[in-house]
Amino acid sequence: MKSKILTATLSLTIGLSGFTYTTASAETLKDIQQKQAENHIEKSKKNKQVKEVQGEQDQLLKELDKLEASLKKTTGDIQTKKNEIAETKANIEQLQNEIAVLEKRIEERDALLKNRVRNMYENGGAVKYLDVLLGSQGFGDFLDRMISLNIIAEQDKTILEEHKRDKEDVEKKKQQVESQLASLNSKLSDLNSLNSQLKDNKAKKNKIMKSLRSEEQHLHDDIGKLVEKDALLADQEKAIKAEIARAKKEAAERARREAAEKAAAAKRAAQQKEAAERAAREKAKQPSRHSSPAPAPAPAPAPEPSYEAPSAARSFIFPSAGYVTSQLGSRWNKFHAGIDIAKAGYVPIHASASGTVARSYTSSTYGNVVFLSHYIDGQLYTTVYAHMRDRAVSTGQTVSQGQTLGHMGSTGHSTGQHLHFELHKGPWNVNKTNAVNPLPYIQ
Ligand SMILES: [Zn+2]
Numbered sequence: 001m002k003s004k005i006l007t008a009t010l011s012l013t014i015g016l017s018g019f020t021y022t023t024a025s026a027e028t029l030k031d032i033q034q035k036q037a038e039n040h041i042e043k044s045k046k047n048k049q050v051k052e053v054q055g056e057q058d059q060l061l062k063e064l065d066k067l068e069a070s071l072k073k074t075t076g077d078i079q080t081k082k083n084e085i086a087e088t089k090a091n092i093e094q095l096q097n098e099i100a101v102l103e104k105r106i107e108e109r110d111a112l113l114k115n116r117v118r119n120m121y122e123n124g125g126a127v128k129y130l131d132v133l134l135g136s137q138g139f140g141d142f143l144d145r146m147i148s149l150n151i152i153a154e155q156d157k158t159i160l161e162e163h164k165r166d167k168e169d170v171e172k173k174k175q176q177v178e179s180q181l182a183s184l185n186s187k188l189s190d191l192n193s194l195n196s197q198l199k200d201n202k203a204k205k206n207k208i209m210k211s212l213r214s215e216e217q218h219l220h221d222d223i224g225k226l227v228e229k230d231a232l233l234a235d236q237e238k239a240i241k242a243e244i245a246r247a248k249k250e251a252a253e254r255a256r257r258e259a260a261e262k263a264a265a266a267k268r269a270a271q272q273k274e275a276a277e278r279a280a281r282e283k284a285k286q287p288s289r290h291s292s293p294a295p296a297p298a299p300a301p302a303p304e305p306s307y308e309a310p311s312a313a314r315s316f317i318f319p320s321a322g323y324v325t326s327q328l329g330s331r332w333n334k335f336h337a338g339i340d341i342a343k344a345g346y347v348p349i350h351a352s353a354s355g356t357v358a359r360s361y362t363s364s365t366y367g368n369v370v371f372l373s374h375y376i377d378g379q380l381y382t383t384v385y386a387h388m389r390d391r392a393v394s395t396g397q398t399v400s401q402g403q404t405l406g407h408m409g410s411t412g413h414s415t416g417q418h419l420h421f422e423l424h425k426g427p428w429n430v431n432k433t434n435a436v437n438p439l440p441y442i443q
Contacts, residue, residue: 367412
């Protein structure tokens with residue numbers, strides 16, 4: 001009796017499933033294709049932005065090249081000016097030395113002349129002067145002596161004048177060189193300020209370049225994520241199709257088995273009925289010794305109709321041994337889209353239900369992760385097994401409930417060994433909007 005009810009329920013389930021497969025799967029696949037189209041638009045937008053940013057970078061690089069050339073030139077000019085200044089300074093020093101020598105000579109000559117004149121006209125000198133004159137022998141000698149004294153004084157004077165002229169010349173030259181030095185210094189300061197302007201400009205452009213580079217990096221990251229999303233969507237699409245085919249095949253197999261059981265049961269019932277009738281006939285032939293009537297055969301029990309809706313509740317099993325250390329919900333200001341199960345040691349992880357591997361790969365956040373697509377009673381489910389130590393299944397593979405997918409680990413964004421397990425009613429998406437609490441679904 002119990003088995004007959006079950007048979008009826010199952011036939012009902014298969015009937016319903018056959019109907020819902022097409023509608024639900026069409027919706028799911030349409031949803032995935034919609035997301036793929038959105039991804040495509042987003043990706044071309046990002047690619048366009050990358051081109052723009054790269055164009056800006058090219059322009060900036062050209063400007064930086066020009067700046068670099070200008071900087072090289074001003075740096076060379078500055079060096080030339082510095083050399084010229086050093087030369088001019090050496091020149092000035094030499095002229096200063098010459099001036100000092102001349103000043104010393106002028107001083108000496110001046111002193112000599114003053115001494116001689118003093119000798120000639122001062123009191124003490126006048127005596128000697130007179131002595132010279134008086135010592136002369138006759139007027140001719142006196143005149144000679146007088147003239148020669150004057151000539152000596154004149155000569156001294158002439159030499160002194162020459163020295164003074166020389167000194168004036170050197171001083172004039174020194175002034176010229178000094179004004180040359182001043183002009184060189186002003187040019188050097190102009191060059192230095194130009195150089196620092198160029199350097200400022202270069203620093204600013206380099207800063208812009210840096211921000212453009214980081215913008216480009218972000219865009220590339222975004223595109224990478226979109227490509228990953230695309231791949232995941234494509235894998236999920238393939239897995240869903242394979243999963244539907246698998247579920248249909250299984251349903252057909254079940255239907256065939258049940259039809260055979262039903263036929264066998266009907267055959268058994270017919271045989272029983274025939275045996276009962278034969279027995280009744282045999283009894284009727286024999287003379288009746290007892291008045292009591294023969295007991296009627298028990299009527300075949302009518303199957304009780306079941307209108308219970310097919311439900312995926314308790315279609316899933318715990319994916320691993322261990323304790324649930326974290327529930328689905330808000331955690332550290334973020335939505336925790338699954339449950340965490342922790343256990344020490346080498347802990348195998350099992351497929352929570354039969355399905356198709358949508359993706360088995362290493363993610364930067366999930367670490368070693370397996371995505372399974374399940375088609376149960378016309379509804380698509382996705383389970384996710386993250387942070388695994390290793391993976392034992394590959395993308396596209398069919399798995400049965402309880403099959404080992406890998407082992408518990410702590411890969412990706414994880415702080416200790418545990419399984420992060422997600423259940424999605426529908427396909428997996430980046431915002432995990434289809435995530436549900438898996439616990440009520442587990443047997
Ligand atoms: Zn978790």
